[in-house]
Amino acid sequence: MSRIIFVTSTGTGIGKTHVTCEAIRNRINSGFLVNALKPIISGFDPAEVENSDTGLLLQALGRDSSEENIAAISPWRFSAPLSPDQAAVQEDQPLDLDALVEFCKTSCRDDYDYHFIEGVGGLMVPLNDRHTVLDWIKALDCDIWLVAGTYLGSLSHTLTACDVLHHHDIKLSQLILSESAENSVGLQQTATTLGNFLQKIPITGIRRQEEN
Numbered sequence: 001m002s003r004i005i006f007v008t009s010t011g012t013g014i015g016k017t018h019v020t021c022e023a024i025r026n027r028i029n030s031g032f033l034v035n036a037l038k039p040i041i042s043g044f045d046p047a048e049v050e051n052s053d054t055g056l057l058l059q060a061l062g063r064d065s066s067e068e069n070i071a072a073i074s075p076w077r078f079s080a081p082l083s084p085d086q087a088a089v090q091e092d093q094p095l096d097l098d099a100l101v102e103f104c105k106t107s108c109r110d111d112y113d114y115h116f117i118e119g120v121g122g123l124m125v126p127l128n129d130r131h132t133v134l135d136w137i138k139a140l141d142c143d144i145w146l147v148a149g150t151y152l153g154s155l156s157h158t159l160t161a162c163d164v165l166h167h168h169d170i171k172l173s174q175l176i177l178s179e180s181a182e183n184s185v186g187l188q189q190t191a192t193t194l195g196n197f198l199q200k201i202p203i204t205g206i207r208r209q210e211e212n
């Protein structure tokens, strides 16, 4: 039975891709068959694929960044580094929630042990003028990972996101703290405080691994 894991966050630039790539590598190294999708990417530059979320995910999967491989995991690609609803209008490529959900469900029928789906930005990022990432999550039957930072300010951002999920009866499988580069108050302090409010949710942390 394969597992589908949707990776969302408290905001943009927090660590979804970093966490997902690490999770992919760990599972492949353990002998599992893994796939990953980054269905919607904005700020995408075809000349800089290697550094893009799509390129990094493909690298973690052990695949090259051919046009075909890029299109297979990231069909909605926008150049503008904006919220998808804005980039889609600007680039005349409307984002339809049903088409997005159908793409994810079809892709996740492929025979892998794990399917990772990286969202876009944070939990409530608008996809069009009516739907957000939350609606996308609600339309899928999958595990949810929330990636949060350890920067000063993250506690409120994280508890807000958890409250939204709870309000919508969406069970959070785990909260992953990706240690922030700036203004970090530290993994342990952040985990301890969040643990006081999120007793039933497993909290794990990833130390800041300085990029080589």
Ligand SMILES: Nc1ncnc2c1ncn2[C@@H]1O[C@H](COP(=O)(O)OP(=O)(O)OP(=O)(O)O)[C@@H](O)[C@H]1O
Residues within 6 Å of the ligand: 009, 011, 012, 013, 014, 015, 016, 017, 018, 019, 053, 120, 121, 122, 178, 179, 206, 207, 208, 209, 210, 211
């Ligand atoms: N634990 C960590 N150790 C080292 N670098 C990290 C860690 N977490 C995040 N980063 C770095 O911080 C930057 C932002 O992380 P990442 O790209 O994973 O964010 P994201 O949530 O996927 O952003 P987006 O919303 O654009 O998809 C990247 O350069 C990433 O390599």
Ligand SMILES: C[C@H](N)[C@H](N)CCCCCC(=O)O
Residues within 6 Å of the ligand: 012, 013, 041, 042, 043, 080, 081, 082, 083, 084, 120, 121, 122, 124, 125
């Ligand atoms: C461009 C960036 N890296 C992400 N792909 C998109 C982030 C959208 C954030 C929208 C918002 O919450 O204000």
Ligand SMILES: [Mg+2]
Residues within 6 Å of the ligand: 016, 017, 018, 053, 118
């Ligand atoms: Mg990312």
